[in-house]
Amino acid sequence: MGIKFLKISVVYFFIGIGFGIFMSSTLKFQYAPSHAHINLLGWTSLALAGIIYYLFPAIADNRLGKIHFWLHNVGLPIMMAGLILLESGVTSAEPVIAIGASIMSIGIVCFVINVLFKLKDTSQASTKKEIA
Template sequence: MGAKWIKISIVYLVIVLAFGLFMHYTIQLQWKATHAHIGVIGWLTTGFIGLIYSIYRQAAETRLAKAQFWLYNLGLPFLLIGMMMVYLDVPRWLFELFVSGGGIAVALSALLFFVNIFKYVR
């Protein structure tokens, strides 16, 4: 499970670098909060979870870890797209749906990670 997290973190690294280049060359710096979230939550946090699960393999193979993986990796793109919607002309309900839905999924995933680590890491 650790390798899956690390591989997905590399996808977010490529996205954050490409997004940063887009912001630079178009001088559209209003996206800085989204850029930071892609980097910190997408690349760094995802990679760090992968490293933890690579070290503590017994925790990585639990049902909690699998549920956490899917909640996080389904919720995070919705959260990030929702953050981009702040600067796009979309209905407020759609923005709220993406940000709230994705944010809640990522938060629940973090809670599952917390429980899983404290339960299975010795």
């Protein structure tokens, strides 16, 4: 699962950078919040989650890890589409942003629960065995 997170994160990185190039070449800087969110919530957050899941495969391959992946990657594009519409002047796009952000946030809550409650410190366990 960690590799899937890393691969999708570079897709968001490519989109975010492309969006930045679009903004600078057209001088349409009203889209800066979308550009920032794509890079932060897509590229950076998913890359970090991917590294964590790669280092700790036990939490990557459980149900919470899979739910996190799908909710994050369904919610973020919905949220970004709504935000881009809002930045383009479509004021009725706010519910779309809220729906996408809510879906993605539930995925992030799954990640937090997964790390806090399912991640075990195996290094201490092996050290205790060696001491005993």
